[in-house]
Amino acid sequence: xxxxxxxxxxxxxxxxxxxxxxxxxxxxxxxxxxxxxxxxxxxxxxxxxxxxxxxxxxxxxxxxxxxxxxxxxxxxxxxxxxxxxxxxxxxxxxxxxxxxxxxxxxxxxxxxxxxxxxxxxxxxxxxxxxxxxxxxxxxxxxxxxxxxxxxxxxxxxxxxxxxxxxxxxxxxxxxxxxxxxxxxxxxxxxxxxxxxxxxxxxxxxxxxxxxxxxxxxxxxxxxxxxxxxxxxxxxxxxxxxxxxxxxxxxxxxxxxxxxxxxxxxxxxxxxxxxxxxxxxxxxxxxxxxxxxxxxxxxxxxxxxxxxxxxxxxxxxxxxxxxxxxxxxxxxx
Amino acid sequence: xxxxxxxxxxxxxxxxxxxxxxxxxxxxxxxxxxxxxxxxxxxxxxxxxxxxxxxxxxxxxxxxxxxxxxxxxxxxxxxxxxxxxxxxxxxxxxxxxxxxxxxxxxxxxxxxxxxxxxxxxxxxxxxxxxxxxxxxxxxxxxxxxxxxxxxxxxxxx
Numbered sequence: 001x002x003x004x005x006x007x008x009x010x011x012x013x014x015x016x017x018x019x020x021x022x023x024x025x026x027x028x029x030x031x032x033x034x035x036x037x038x039x040x041x042x043x044x045x046x047x048x049x050x051x052x053x054x055x056x057x058x059x060x061x062x063x064x065x066x067x068x069x070x071x072x073x074x075x076x077x078x079x080x081x082x083x084x085x086x087x088x089x090x091x092x093x094x095x096x097x098x099x100x101x102x103x104x105x106x107x108x109x110x111x112x113x114x115x116x117x118x119x120x121x122x123x124x125x126x127x128x129x130x131x132x133x134x135x136x137x138x139x140x141x142x143x144x145x146x147x148x149x150x151x152x153x154x155x156x157x158x159x160x161x162x163x164x165x166x167x168x169x170x171x172x173x174x175x176x177x178x179x180x181x182x183x184x185x186x187x188x189x190x191x192x193x194x195x196x197x198x199x200x201x202x203x204x205x206x207x208x209x210x211x212x213x214x215x216x217x218x219x220x221x222x223x224x225x226x227x228x229x230x231x232x233x234x235x236x237x238x239x240x241x242x243x244x245x246x247x248x249x250x251x252x253x254x255x256x257x258x259x260x261x262x263x264x265x266x267x268x269x270x271x272x273x274x275x276x277x278x279x280x281x282x283x284x285x286x287x288x289x290x291x292x293x294x295x296x297x298x299x300x301x302x303x304x305x306x307x308x309x310x311x312x313x314x315x316x317x318x319x320x321x322x323x324x325x326x327x328x329x330x331x332x
Numbered sequence: 333x334x335x336x337x338x339x340x341x342x343x344x345x346x347x348x349x350x351x352x353x354x355x356x357x358x359x360x361x362x363x364x365x366x367x368x369x370x371x372x373x374x375x376x377x378x379x380x381x382x383x384x385x386x387x388x389x390x391x392x393x394x395x396x397x398x399x400x401x402x403x404x405x406x407x408x409x410x411x412x413x414x415x416x417x418x419x420x421x422x423x424x425x426x427x428x429x430x431x432x433x434x435x436x437x438x439x440x441x442x443x444x445x446x447x448x449x450x451x452x453x454x455x456x457x458x459x460x461x462x463x464x465x466x467x468x469x470x471x472x473x474x475x476x477x478x479x480x481x482x483x484x485x486x487x488x489x
Contacts, residue, residue, distance in 0.1 A: 005476045012483070013448035015429050016355045024354065024368045025346060031376035249407050250365045258369065258406055 030253065117149055130156040134326075140301045141178040141269045146229075148176065148303070151326035172307040179204050179302060180270035186213030186238075186283070187245035189265045204293045204300055205232045211266065214239040216286070224292060227329045231294035238264060238287040252282065253308070284308055290324065297332065338382050345388040346375055352450055353396060359445035360438075361400050362430040366407070370400035393450070394460050397442055404438070432482045440475035443468050 117134040132154050136147040182194040182204070194207040205221050217237040224233045242262035252261050264283040283289075286309035293302050305324060350371070357367035374396035378385050385391045433441055446457045454472070455465040 005480055008483070009444065009476060009479055010448050012429055012432075012479075013359070013444075015426050016359060016449060019355060019358065019426055021351045021354050022364070022368060024350070024372045025343065025375075027368060027372035028346070028375040028379065031372055032379050248365065250369050258403055 117147075129154075132156075136330075137176055140176045140299070143178060143299055145296045145299055145301060146332050147330040149326075149328045149330070150174065172305060175302075175304050175306065177267075177302050177304065178269055178300065179207075179267045182207035182211060182267045183265060184212060186211050186215070186264050186266050187242065187262075188213070189263060190246060199300065201231050201293050201295050201300060204302065205234065208236070208266065208291065208293075209234065213245070213264065214241075216240060224294075226292070226294060226327060228331060229294050229296055229329050231292055233290070233292045235288065235290045238283045238285060238289075240285050242283075242285050248282075253284070292324075292327075294329075296329065303327065339379060342375060342379050342388055345392065349389055349392065353393060356445040356449040357396055357400050359430070359433055359449050360397065360441050361404055362434050366400060366403045370396050370403055373399050390460070393446075394462075397446075397460070401438060401442075432479065435482050436475050436478055437471075440471050440478065443471040444475045444479075447472060 117136045118131075120135050120137050130152055132152060134149050134151045136149045137145075138147045139145060179198050182198055183189040183191070184194050185191050194211065196207060197203045198207050209218050209221065215236050216239050217235070219235045221232040221234040224231050242264050245262040245264050247260045248263040249260050250258055252259060255261070261282065262285070266283070288307045290305045290307075291302055292304070293300065354367055354371055357370050358364060361367050361370065371392075374392045377395060378388055378391055433444070436444065442461060443457055446452045446460060447454075450457075452460065453465075454468040457468045458465040461468070
């Protein structure tokens with residue numbers, strides 16, 4: 001039996017009960033989306049020879065019979081589906097005059113909403129394809145907001161976290177967030193935070209536009225109004241070369257195993273955790289983001305579309321247009 | 333449809349074990365990012381194996397610790413890496429405690445993580461780590477000896 005010291009140690013471990021546990025299921029899904037054959041995966045068996053005795057679990061796991069059939073990724077075909085979206089101009093910003101009334105489908109939406117808007121996270125389960133139609137979120141990083149609607153065509157996957165504020169396909173993703181602090185230097189996020197206030201639209205815009213780190217391009221902010229909610233919109237392009245940035249170790253969206261990669265990040269949310277879900281989606285060189293900073297009855301939110309480098313410009317345009325041109329916000 | 337049921341089965345296990353498993357891995361690795369990645373990799377691998385894995389929870393616990401061990405080894409070989417913000421525990425007291433655990437050997441750390449966070453018994457830990465219950469008890473005893481020393485130092489600091 002454990003000695004008397006056991007309870008003292010157990011008490012110390014209770015500290016961990018207060019550590020917020022991130023929902024890592026979206027990271028699981030990202031790994032599965034890679035859909036690599038098991039023999040090519042970065043498997044436990046790969047480390048067998050390096051693991052100390054106690055951890056050197058028998059290789060029965062690695063040698064376990066190959067799955068009877070590989071898990072079929074539910075969201076297969078995303079790229080093809082995304083390419084099928086009606087091509088429209090890339091929408092960087094939009095003002096009130098361009099906003100379609102909430103009860104009318106967007107002209108750029110491939111499928112008009114024929115059923116009632118559905119909440120995210122998607123009831124059918126994360127990691128699954130979203131049925132074309134209109135969806136909404138009504139909280140952002142734990143804070144209630146007016147309902148934010150977006151109408152999606154085909155090719156979208158729900159990878160919502162607990163707050164239901166993100167989903168993506170293979171060319172980028174849409175993300176609703178709030179800003180707790182802004183790193184003063186995105187290329188070296190450990191160096192500290194932007195010193196000014198970030199509790200207003202102007203404060204957030206200033207912090208993000210003045211952020212160091214070698215952003216390749218930052219456009220001038222434009223006034224926008226979405227269903228009466230005022231804000232600013234602008235675009236940033238991550239540097240093509242991040243070789244001078246701090247690094248971190250782990251998996252990236254595209255890596256097949258843990259690697260050292262540039263630690264280029266922009267902001268943590270108010271809960272203090274990684275700006276990206278599970279911390280698994282750092283900026284990639286050349287990534288383009290369109291930011292809408294909006295004041296929703298005193299709650300400052302950021303709606304961002306993040307476009308990964310790689311896919312064709314047409315796919316990018318489709319992606320952004322399908323998202324941004326359909327967003328509407330409930331009036332309260 | 334079997335694929336969907338497999339996914340549901342695995343996600344059900346994930347929801348049930350996630351907090352304990354993740355915190356156990358945090359205790360073991362001392363690193364939020366590595367804990368998250370080891371856990372996610374274990375679940376991704378079990379998903380790829382479909383219904384070939386009967387006891388998903390046991391498979392994931394075992395694999396996650398082995399993956400975490402490999403990650404720690406890989407990181408130790410990567411000399412140009414420094415912990416990023418995302419790898420920093422949320423509070424100073426937790427960081428301090430994880431620092432104490434870092435004084436333990438990896439074997440001892442795995443045992444205490446599974447014992448105090450995973451809430452497993454020595455025989456169960458032995459089963460998960462592929463060793464005997466007696467060996468686990470020895471490792472726990474040694475861990476206590478080390479922690480007794482470091483915790484006293486910590487309290488007098």
